[in-house]
Amino acid sequence: MGDYRVLNTRAPRVDAVAKATGQAKYADDFSMPGMLHAAILQSPVAHARILHIDTSKAKKLAGVKAVVTSREAGLIKYGVSPARYDETLFAHDKVRYVGDEIAAVAAFDQATAQEALSLIKVDYEELPAVFDMFEAMKEGAPQIHAEFPGNMNAEVHQEFGDTEAALASCDYVVNHTFLNKRQDAAFIEPHSCLAVFDPSGRLTLYTSTQVPHYVMRTVAMTLQIPVGNVRVVKPYVGGGFGPKCEATPLEMSCGLLAKITGKPVKMTYTREQVFLHSRARHQFFAEMSLGVMKDGTMVALKNKAVLDGGAYTSFGIATVYYSGSLLGGPYKLRSMKYDGYRVYTNKPACGAQRGHGGVAHRACFEQLIDMTAEKIGMDPIEMRLKNIMTTGDMTVNELDMSSLGMKECIETIKAGSDWDNKKGKLPRGKGIGMACGFFVSGAGYPIYRSDTYHSTVVIKLSEDGGVANVLTGSAEIGQGSDTTMAMIAAETLGIPLDNVRVYSGDTDYSVDLGAYSSRQTLMTGHATKQAAEEIRNKIALYLSEELDVPVASITFSDGIVKFDGGAGNFDKLRTNYIKEHRGWTDPPSGEYLTFREAARLAYLKAGTIVGTGKYKPPKLGGSYKGAAVGTSPAYGCSAQIVEVSVDLETGQITIDAMTDAHDCGLAINRTSVEGQMQGSLSMGLGECLFEQVKFDSRGRIINPSLGEYKIPTALDMPKVKSIIVESNEPNGPYGAKEVGEGAIMPTIPAILNAIYDATGVRVNELPVTSERLFMTLKKKAEEA
Amino acid sequence: MLLPRFDYYEPATLEEALRLLSEMGGNARVIAGGTDLLVRMKLKVEKPGYLISLRKIPGLDAIVRRENHGVTIGPAVTAAELSRNELLLDRFTPIALAAGRLGAPVVRNRATIGGNLVNARPAADLPPACMVLDATLKLKSFSNEREIPVGEFFRGPGQTVIEPNELLVSIFAPIPAPWTGGAYIKLGARKALEISMVNVAVILTLQSPQGPIIDAKIALGAVAPTPVRAFAAEEFLIGRQPSDDVFAQAGVIGVGMCEPITDHRGTMEYRCLMIETLTSRALRQAYEKALTWKP
């Protein structure tokens, strides 16, 4: 790989000091003179007709400035994908889950707002409710949306090749089913928003989001403000993982209340409201058959999915497509059939979460591969390698693996974990397992149909020539995208990282679709690189004209300009610069012309120096229905090996070690890549062993807190060996691609395969609590 | 989430605290670490008009050795302190181990033994440990003082015999006999920040390293409305030679003392099976610890 000065290092994050010292401001830290505090009234029942809403008492309470319901908000439908706009800001005819929003109030302080909520009287006529996705599909089940009979929110049917015929021709067909549980993303910072409506008619939202651009559009649409008059600013964000990928009732309510009162309005969700808003990982049921030949060649995969969507669509259309399309690789298949169903139930809506749509089905598939390998007497790694795709391969569903270090990932973890000496050789109670996976580096298409660029970036040099200011609408949400963009700009301009400042997360800066589908490194990265190149070219052109040297002879690195690789003759420029700065104490010295001198002089000649960059993927994918979902300019991939100990007397599982390899193309920042890899592991571990949002018989969440919804603690995490594999992605900036989500794909099946190795039982339902494993072991012992 | 309104007092003497308690009666709550109380207040389960802090009262956070007969633990001693106290680790092992499994470091730095006992949650960590050590609780009001064996303290979930005007002022535990060992095991979903699905504290006394068992105490948490002693299992053990088989049988008998419930953390069936397994496991650990006893 190239000889980089800034890229591929372990540069400290650009926001490290602000965060470590507490200077970093999050949405809830914001305050303004005259600011009002808002609160939302949410339905206490899962399914009911709203007969009457009486807000008169609440309005009369001293300190209350506004009370709004659907009457004030209107009934404009919104959602994530225009094909399924099925939400209104406030429920008007029906509530569809415990937590459905009915009204909002703005008051002097939070206590008054809460009291006002308690004074709003809603008459409900309760309706029968349905909480289980299979029940919801049955005839006679309560109907949640009149427009969607049978509670069928979305159906997908895709087939590539003749799957039944292919399965019939196989030596073995192995079947498996799998059920995960609804998750919460458990980010640390609850959603929070401050809305300011200025007299000129402009609405500004300071909000904790992954997608300022989409929030801007949705809020403009629902509040009927021209889109150019809505500005969304994302301060520092304490995690998103997917559920912060869409506009929330919190943001829209704050905006509406600010518009009505003319005062700044702030609201922050409680942890319970975060659970109620949800939009996190669906519950998936997977049913699969894999057909193989005796020698281990994979031939055909049949895959069915049922998704519990909750009461609204959110990202669900994409989710139900992803559960099919993301099994196209990384193994060669001759045919693949997919049938997916997303079902409405009277629970909070599910949406996108890290590994969107792919995680549960990947878990089922990778278990199935191990089961098949066992059946034909083959080492599971050997079987995977036999079928592995490599760079340049195309999946049956036409996803183009323009770079794919899958084989390298598998080989490196095999060596790194001493697999050969452990697999099949560990005592009972100890096990080792592995799995693979891949993921998109940004969705090929925006969520709404448009020819928009996915990312634009503006870089403006400061007029003193010293600093490159990168302006981008992209969203730093803790993943390190500001640092990534700073590094790309610094490398491209040939200046030290300290001389770059990133201004991000503001819809006024540029268009950027935001932090989802692992897209920013590739897409915002491209735009940043292009903007920096334009600046570099402008300065080179200026120098070329001034010094009468060819542009091609000029290079920039470490803040220094070289001519034909040497100092060149730039005396004239230095003299000019020093004249410009007579009396200054830090005249430039040294044998080379500095970037700062060149940039300052170029400004004197031509005015402020600005570069712009833009990126949108080329047209991708096949022409079949749904071909757009799963397409990406590039795919990251990973393989993991997990070692476990199982306490056979209690069923308790300890993850002893994890070895993890990920191909992210060029690792822009090695520490950040490892951070994403390890964060993915911990999230996958939690989903596998502990996490489940639980409901009582009336659809109320039993465990809406981080005390009772159990994510892994530091003590639950094993030692992790993270190995970065770097293919060179032709479609990525400097060869870079994703790591944020792909790294979670193998974790759950690798753990499950290790548990099987340790105990001889296959668990096909999550979470694998000690009780679930113990009872499965007991049942097996009783049957024997 | 907002706290309800309350007035806050920080009396500097025990007497002052007791006087405030007697004047305010049922409308006041004592606050120690606040890790239970403040959570319940935020959830509006409790709305006391007054909080009386123990912070400034001297001596309540001390662990004092009583020569050769026992230890007195102040109610405001934190779980962190209990878990690293040498005397407790050596002679009163279940208390130190249970305290080390309570919550996570940030919680242990605030959570107190007094709060844990008075709070009386069926799954709490310290009550079973105090029960096997035969602890006595001293309760004091402005005009009265009484001592209650910890086994008689709990009445039900969140319910104890303490009166609104009383303060728990100390916990006394007699020093166990020679050749005694103790153990504590907690079963939860993850390795920290857990509410027990089952927990068990055990004390085992041998006549000599060669046996037999001359005393045994077993207490179980999260298996009934209050922590319970497994008396029948204890009686079974006394007089027997320690062995894995004997410990396993004691585990089976121990289950008979329990009436665990099914809730979202675990089923009754699994809990019963785990009582059996963990009781015999804890007995084995206590036995191994007893063998290392030093004068």
Ligand SMILES: Cc1cc2nc3c(=O)[nH]c(=O)nc-3n(C[C@H](O)[C@H](O)[C@H](O)COP(=O)(O)OP(=O)(O)OC[C@H]3O[C@@H](n4cnc5c(N)ncnc54)[C@H](O)[C@@H]3O)c2cc1C
């Ligand atoms: C995140 C978290 C994790 C937790 N994990 C565990 C766990 O693993 N195991 C466990 O057992 N508990 C756990 N708890 C509960 C709690 O931390 C413990 O019960 C703790 O010991 C309570 O002590 P405290 O000093 O904070 O009590 P406080 O909240 O101050 O008081 C609790 C109750 O006791 C009363 N009280 C306190 N001291 C006295 C006194 N001297 N006299 C009379 N009344 C008194 C108070 O009035 C109040 O009613 C956890 C709590 C949290 C928030």
